[in-house]
Amino acid sequence: MSSDPVRAARWAVAACFFVNGLIVGSWVPQVPLLAQRFGLGETALGLIILVLGIGAVTVMPLCGWLVGRTSSRLVVRVSALLSAFALPLIAFAPNLPLAVPAVALFGAFVGGMDVAMNSNAVVVERRLGSAIMSSSHGFWSLGGFVGAGVGGRIAEALGSQGHALVVLAVVLAILAVALPRLIEERRALPEASSLAPRAVRFPRKPGIYVIGILSLLCMAPEGAVLDWTALYLRQEMGASLATASLAFTFFSGTMALVRFLGDSVRNHLGAVRTVRVSGIVAAVGLLAAGLSTHPMGAIIAFALAGLGIANMVPIIFSAAGNQPDVPASIGMSVATTIGYSGILVAPSLIGFVAERSGFAPVYIFFALVMLVVVLLSHRLSAADRIAVQPSPDMPL
Structure with a gap:
């Protein structure tokens, strides 16, 4: 199937990949600013980045489950909007005890969006009958390119908070166009045999x-x-x-x-x-x-x-x-x-x-x-x- 709504959905999910990459890329200039604000050495900063990873890895399986229970479109929409506000949470944290959970939420929101947008890309692939995954990840890298490159100059000129607000405005503008154009899975009724629980075995x-x-x-x-x-x-x-x-x-x-x-x-x-x-x-x-x-x-x-x-x-x-x-x-x-x-x-x-x-x-x-x-x-x-x-x- 290659109708206009599906083609629009193809570019909508590409825009979501771009946004996710833009947010992650915008984290790059925030790292040295975070270290400077709170006087962090490499070890302490490494532990904070570890918190970001924990947030992402903890939420990614949950979002996978939510995609199965609801739809990838719904989870993309919610997680994308949460991700838009993730960077300002870090930039406006007044002290380290609040910055650390903000970093965890950053990882959780961006990681959850990562899972959902990939699921939605699979839906678009099936409806189009052609592969889009590789180019979708190209849009993610392009977003990282813009977020780190332009973001570094903005952060140098406006500081961490000004930079975060600029990223927020750009992300919300893109999502306002993209999110309404995402498509939803076509769900078939499960057969009775498929409902039986299956044992999970690790390969030998x-x-x-x-x-x-x-x-x-x-x-x-x-x-x-x-x-x-x-x-x-x-x-x-x-x-x-x-x-x-x-x-x-x-x-x-x-x-x-x-x-x-x-x-x-x-x-x-x-x-x-x-x-x-x-x-x-x-x-x-x-x-x-x-x-x-x-x-x-x-x-x-x-x-x-x-x-x-x-x-x-x-x-x-x-x-x-x-x-x-x-x-x-x-x-x-x-x-x-x-x-x-x-x-x-x-x-x-x-x-x-x-x-x-x-x-x-x-x-x-x-x-x-x-x-x-x-x-x-x-x-x-x-x-x-x-x-x-x-x-x-x-x-x-």
């Missing part, structure tokens, strides 16, 4: 757990770039806030470019070769970022890393969902659980290490991690069994 084959570890190894560097690059350039290279925000800006920009082209690249090279090439490019970028002594050199290096990292997680999740003798839902559950646990734990560990040795060794370490993924990339051949790759944020 170790291969799926190896793929889960690969997802962790690829998701942790992305989180390290999101949460720490602005502080890295600002504190260790003396960059201005606007310049420091450009690291994640260009990282997101190159990720967006590759994600818009991702399906054709993967179809041409195959999943395993794509991961190998991507992993080498990411390793070179992260190594250069760790060795760089000048902000612009680091920004270019992170842009190169974005080129490499962009399509690695989607391919890994695709392989997880297509393992032989493992149900797709179970394979995806293992990969996402292990992968998101890396995003949950990594920020606090990075802050602990960085406070003692600086951020450069962290990014050099992640360059070596990318090479480990390259060496194990043959485990991902199952990803070529389907034409359309699942989203890394697909709810289960």
Whole structure:
């Protein structure tokens, strides 16, 4: 089906991806400002970022359940509106005891919206009869590009509160157009047999757990770039806030470019070769970022890393969902659980290490991690069994 309402819904869900990326990208210039406001060191800031991850991981399964009980459209609408006010909650927090729960709510709202909008993208794919997931994530990266890049200059000019209010106004304007155009699932009546409870079993084959570890190894560097690059350039290279925000800006920009082209690249090279090439490019970028002594050199290096990292997680999740003798839902559950646990734990560990040795060794370490993924990339051949790759944020 490809009627005008469905095509409008396709761009509406793309706008939601853009908004979610914009909000997450706008968090980047807020990180050093938060540290400055409350005099936080890297370890303390890492724990606060850990709180953000806990908020997201706690709410994501709940939103998946709510999508099943109601509809993705309803959950997108509610979570998107809550996400719009998430950044002002942090910016206007008068003290640290109030800032910490505000950060948790930020993670919860944005994470919940992430689950719901991916669910709605699947609905649109089925109604259109064509894949939109890769390009939808391209819009997310584009939103991150704008949020970090423009947001850094706005935050430098208007401060944390002024920046948060500008983001709020832009997000509400986009949502006012997008949310009414989302479409709802067509629900069939369940058969009696489908209502019987099913036992949940963990797969016994170790291969799926190896793929889960690969997802962790690829998701942790992305989180390290999101949460720490602005502080890295600002504190260790003396960059201005606007310049420091450009690291994640260009990282997101190159990720967006590759994600818009991702399906054709993967179809041409195959999943395993794509991961190998991507992993080498990411390793070179992260190594250069760790060795760089000048902000612009680091920004270019992170842009190169974005080129490499962009399509690695989607391919890994695709392989997880297509393992032989493992149900797709179970394979995806293992990969996402292990992968998101890396995003949950990594920020606090990075802050602990960085406070003692600086951020450069962290990014050099992640360059070596990318090479480990390259060496194990043959485990991902199952990803070529389907034409359309699942989203890394697909709810289960």
